[in-house]
Amino acid sequence: MFKIGELADLCNISADTLRFYEKNGLFQASKRSGAGYRLYTQADKNRLEFILTSKSVGFSLKEIADLLSINLDKSNRTCGDAKQLVDDKLAQVKEKLAELERLESSLQSLSDACCGGSESALHCTILEALATPKKPH
Amino acid sequence: MFKIGELADLCNISADTLRFYEKNGLFQASKRSGAGYRLYTQADKNRLEFILTSKSVGFSLKEIADLLSINLDKSNRTCGDAKQLVDDKLAQVKEKLAELERLESSLQSLSDACCGGSESALHCTILEALATPKKPH
DNA sequence: ATTGACCTTAGATCTTAGTCTAGGGTTTAT
DNA sequence: ATAAACCCTAGACTAAGATCTAAGGTCAAT
Missing domain, CATH: 1.10.1660.10 (Multidrug-efflux Transporter Regulator; Chain: A; Domain 2)
Known part of the structure; x- marks a missing residue:
């Protein structure tokens, strides 16, 4: 499991950006530690990479939310x-x-x-x- | 002399935009009427057209301010x-x-x-x- | 046991170029 | 003389995508 700063470093973004994505419904951590720290799994990291790759080809965050919703429900889309x-x-x-x-x-x-x-x-x-x-x- | 709505119509922008340009130091009316109405001359209209043409080739308002300052002091620039x-x-x-x-x-x-x-x-x-x-x- | 690095939240701030609102005054036409 | 159409100001709000701040809690090492 990664803490927010670790995941941020791995993906070359800031912890603030991760919190911002969460606040905007794009990207949640799977768990919280006892102290309330966000804890991210490898699967979370994969989801984040989907988001960042989408961003790098020009999608807005709103559009990425649409992409994610397709990705989350692949079999019905x-x-x-x-x-x-x-x-x-x-x-x-x-x-x-x-x-x-x-x-x-x-x-x-x-x-x-x-x-x-x-x-x-x-x-x-x-x-x-x-x-x-x-x-x- | 034009009132703000007249000048706005002539130049296809809104009166609000003209007030916004004024507030940001880009574009002042030469005079005010007794009641405080902005009154613009043909020379004002020419200055506004300079601004709008600059905008249409991609300059930001800040950059247009730089262009205007050159234009206002041509002989020393x-x-x-x-x-x-x-x-x-x-x-x-x-x-x-x-x-x-x-x-x-x-x-x-x-x-x-x-x-x-x-x-x-x-x-x-x-x-x-x-x-x-x-x-x- | 205390320092420093890290984490939490809510909310403010930034940029750009406006747009909109509230509350009020003016002008013009009928 | 009154209604419509216009004008005034100050200040709030918008989009997009963050970034920053304040005030505080936690964790690892010394």
Whole structure:
């Protein structure tokens, strides 16, 4: 059994984060010691790793709760359920990517048009471009 | 002169947002009416458009404050100053893009490996993959 | 037996960019 | 002269995901 600090160290997160996950219904310890210390089993650690892996591919904690509920009741849920969550997330990520690519291209244009020199900014193309209203995208 | 609601409508933002910008030192009205109403000039509207255009290319309000301070003191600031802010932002955006591309590829792999069918999720490749710890990137 | 490292809780704080509410004053049109 | 539509302020609230604080209890080693 691991105490909270031990599990936190093993998984490279803080004990505070573990308490936070617990408060938000994501991740409970299997037991408490006589003194009230949280005690985590290897199975708990596996569950935590599921959570952290999910986080690392971009799922929010709320979405991870959905994934966990499928995982906890595998036999009554379908592959389609799991894939739907992944595909929804993928669509979100693609949307953000498109927005960031738009920003990247705007910023690149601004940068390319500006000499960047040490003369005064009186006629700076960047400041001029920013002063020009743009249509909402 | 525009009242706050008029300017807000013209610029497609809310009056609350204008008050919020003012509270945060980004954008003040030139005058107040006898009754205390904010009154904005065309020059104010131009400043607001600078802010909104900056926002639309991804600058945070804090960064916009920096841009504004250059814009307000053009003759004592350089093109280099302005370009630096743009290039810093561009670097941030590229970083986020790289991270999102990493997420996209992970999610795409998860999605591709899963049949997505209506059989039970007992052997779902997505759930199995998420249960497998990943090295921190 | 006491120090230091660890654990407990509840609740406050942070960031960003607003939005909303309460309680009140003003302007405009009828 | 009264109702609708607008404006004012201060301050609370939101999302997300933690992080930090205060005040205290526990455990291991010296």
